[in-house]
Amino acid sequence: MDLVIYDISIWIYVALFFVAFIAGTIDAIAGGGGLITVPVLLAAGLSPAEALSTNKLQSCAGTVSASYHFVKSGKVKLNTLWFPILMTAVGAISGTLLVSYLDSTLLLKVVPIILIAVAIYFFFMPKLQPYIASKVSLTPTAFACTAGLGIGFYDGLIGPGTGAFFSTAYMCFMGFSVVSATAHTKVLNATSNLASLAVFTFSGHIVWLLGIVMGVGQWFGAKVGSHLIINKGASLIRPMVIIMCLAISIKLLMD
Template sequence: MDFLFADISLWVYLALFCVALVAGIIDAIAGGGGLITVPALLAAGLSPAEALATNKLQGCAGTLSASYHFVRKGQVKLSDMILPITMTAIGSVLGTILVSYIDSRLLLKAVPIILIGVAIFFLFLPKVQPYIASKVVLSNTQFALIIGTSIGFYDGLIGPGTGAFFSTAYLCFMGLSIISATAHTKVLNATSNLASLIMFTFTGHIVWMLGIAMGIGQWIGAQIGSQLVITKGSKLIRPLVIFMCLAMSIKLLMDA
C-alpha cells in the first residue's frame, strides 16, 4: 500500500520532513534517529510494518548523506572498507531474511542492558581511550568478519543502537578516535540500512512518497550533523551518544 498526497495531508508531510531533518542531525552525531522517526510515522497513521519499512527508506538517505560528507572530508577511505562493507551487507540481509523465523523478542530484552553499558563506556571514554588505543586487537579483516557481519545481522534483525555498537567496536577494537569511529560507523550503518531496505522493497510495506519526502529532510539533517561532528568533535558526540543510548534503553524497557 502506498500513500499519495490525497491520503496524508500536506501539513503531515511537512511535519514529518521537519522531524526527519532533526532526526538526521542527531543520527549523524550519535545514532538513534529512529527513536524519533518511527513514533512519528506511527502517529501519522502507518501500520507498524509500514512504519519500520518506510523508516529504513528515509534512514538510508540520512546515513548515506553523512557517509558522503565524511568520505568527501577525508575522514574515511572507502578503499579500506570494501570488506567491512561487504560483510555488513551480508549480515544485514541475513538478519532481515531471518526476522520472520527467529523470535527476536528474547534478543530485544538484552538490548537495553547493552545500551546502558555503551552509555557508561562513553561516559568514561576520556579516561579509557588512551588504554584502548594501545590495545588494538583486531585487524581490518577480523573486524569485517566478526564485527561487520554480527552487527549487520543485528541491524537487519532488530536495529536499535546499531550506530552506538559500531562506534564502540571501532573505539575498542580498532583504536580509532571518536570522530573517526563516528565517520566509519556511518558508512557501515548506511550499508546495513541499504541492504535491509532492498529486502523491504519485496514486502510492499514501504510508503514511498512519504519515505522520499522524509529522506530529503534526513539528507539535509545528516549534512548538518556530520559537519558538527568534525567541528565540535567529542564535546558534542559523547553527551549525545550517552543521552541517545539511555533514551533508547528507556523506550525499549517501556515497550517491554
C-alpha cells in the same frame, strides 16, 4: 512489490520533513534517529510493518548523506573499507531475511543493558579507550568478520543502537578516535540500511512518497550533523551518544 499510497495532508508531509531533518541531525551525531521517526510514522497512521519499512527508506538518505560528507572531507577512505562493507551487507541481509523466523524477544531484553554499558563507556571514554585498545586489537579483516557481520545482522534483525555499537567497536577494537569512529560508523550503517532496504523493497510495506519526502529531510539533517561532528568533535559526540543510548534503553524497557 506493491505500491502503498496514503491520502495524507500536505501539512503532515511538511511536518514529517522537519521531523526527519531533526532526526537526521541527531542520527549523524550519535545514532538513534529512529527513536524519533518510527513513533511519528505510527502516529501518522502507518501500520508497524509500514512504519518500519518506510523508516528504513528515509534513514538510508540520512546515513548516505553523512557518509558522503565524511568521505568528501577525507575522514573516511572507501578503498580501505570494501571488505567491512561487504560483510556488513551480508549480515544485514541475513538479519532482515530472518526477522520473520527468529524470536527477537530475548535479544530485545538484552539490548538496553548493552546500550547502558555503551553509555557508561562513553562517559569514562578518555580513561577506558587507551586501556581497552591496548589489550584488544583486531585487524581490519577480523573486524569485518566479527563487528561488521554481527552488527550488520543485528541492524537487519532489530536495529536500535546500531550506530553506537559500531562506534564503540571501532574505538575499542581498532583504536579509532571518536570522530574517526563516528565517520566510519556512518559508512557501515549506510551499508546495513541499504542492504535491509533492498529486502524491504519486495515486502510491499514501504510508503514511498512519504519515505522520499522524509528522506530529503534526513539528507539535509545528516549534512548538518556531520558538519557539526567535524567542527565540534568529541565534545559534541560523547554527551549525545550517552543521551541517545539511555533514551533508546528507556524506550525499549517501556515497550
